[in-house]
Amino acid sequence: MVFFRTENIGISFGGLNALSNISLGVEEGEIHGLIGPNGSGKTTFFNVISAIYAPRTGKVIFLEKDITRLKPYEVSALGMARTFQKSELFGGMNVLENVMTGFHKNADSNLLGISFRTRKYRETDKALKEEAFELLTFVGMKDYETANTTDLPFGKQRLVELGRCLATKPKFLLLDEPVAGMNPTEAVMLSEIIYRIRKEMKITILIIEHTIDFILSISDRISVLNYGEMIAQGTPSEIKENRKVINIYLGKSE
């Protein structure tokens, strides 16, 4: 079974091709890196696969299902979760409640039970809260449980966002520049978390990242975008040797 793949994705904005003919496959259980210079279309690609944008051409296949025309919430319900380049936390809720929002699909939705706070509802809700706390512990944010998300430094916000994604119990996790805003210690901690997500939660991961060392060390395979086109795919060592990538992405060596 093919876990995830796109076929010839193309999208343009006002006549400008943001992506053309992007075909990319991700195998179950792998950590796949997606790199490319600024404006190469990485985030646009994420927006297409998480169904925020509809592509002009091509298909997105997830778990053998064509998800190209689905709505974001439907894609999420199928088991795909993503973080955003700029933090999209809910400022009106604290850290724990942000993570609890991720449980939406699985939470008790009996309106009468909720209105009257029945015992059954209180119990399921309590269990949910504990689970959210476990996820916060998992991403190393348990001390910030009641903090206001807007008061957190950017790096910590990213971790909360990650915890919120995990609450949706995804099979496939898309991380959009997770290291941005983190100091080197936090980045090391994050890569450990990412390994644990794959190992303990059996989640497949696709990462966009600018920090080249980070992506080379963490990925099993890497795809490289430039001006909306796929210019290389391969293992980190192959990508390191690829002349095109060295020229375009890492800068000419001469």
Next chain:
Amino acid sequence: MNIRNNYLFSKGINLLVLALLITLPVVLNQYQQYVLNMVLIYIIIGLSFNLLVGYAGQFSFAHPAFLGIGAYSSCLMVLHLGIPFWLALPICGLITAMFGLMIGLPALRISSFYLGMVTVAFNELIVWIFLHWDSVTKGAMGLKVPKPFIGGFTFSTDKQIYCIILAVTLFCVLSIRNILRSKFGRAFVAIRDSEIAASTLSINLIKYKIFVFMLSAFYVGIAGGLYGISVGIIIPEAFGLSPVLIYFAIIIIGGLGSFTGTILSSIIITLLPEFLRGFVALQEILFGVLLVVFIVFLPQGIHGLLLKMNFIKQESFSQE
């Protein structure tokens, strides 16, 4: 935890307020009792309006019409269908929620400004119907609301009606609070703060935008039913657009997306005109000044003020 003891509206204070609400009628005269009834009704209106505007970030100018639909439909059910008031009240809430659904549908396609226009038009249309559907609503003459009764007992005085209003208000306040602290409250705030993130967390934006309109309309409809029995006669004019300014004042002065703030400001806004009975001109001016002062200096309203003074906690969206 010790710090919590400082908070206003902790459990002890809640019980105290409840005891006060139960004993107050003993010392109030008839007029004061009527005002207290109105205060409670405005608390329901304020909370349900804030639910929609403050918590979920949607817009509506049609809430006076919802109040009217609740008032007329509950009264008509009692008059013509012989449904007892205690049953007519929840039904009128559901009927109003259906109208909320009608207004919620365009909310999906149009942005806030145009949505505002649509709700204004809806409100005017409903008032027009109240005014001109003479055979049913008695038009501008107004509809006399029968006194509610349970079994053989008729609730005829303001104090007796207060018992009904207090019980229903408690239900509304607590259930709104419980809903806000559930997945629904979290979904509303999520949609307000980031639609895009909400949608990637399996939250169906369309469903929840419609749902919050219906929920808000449901509670306002209930408030309308209570309004009917407490004023005794309902006239179309009462549901024109001008009350919506008061609703906005309540949620702005209380604080958008604030529970305690809304309750306090509902009380203040309802009582303010009563203290200024003698100076009608001053009433409007003071009202305007108050609004401007809050918008400029206290954009987070009473809520922000109490928060700064450490009297209340941040709004909570999960069970304690």
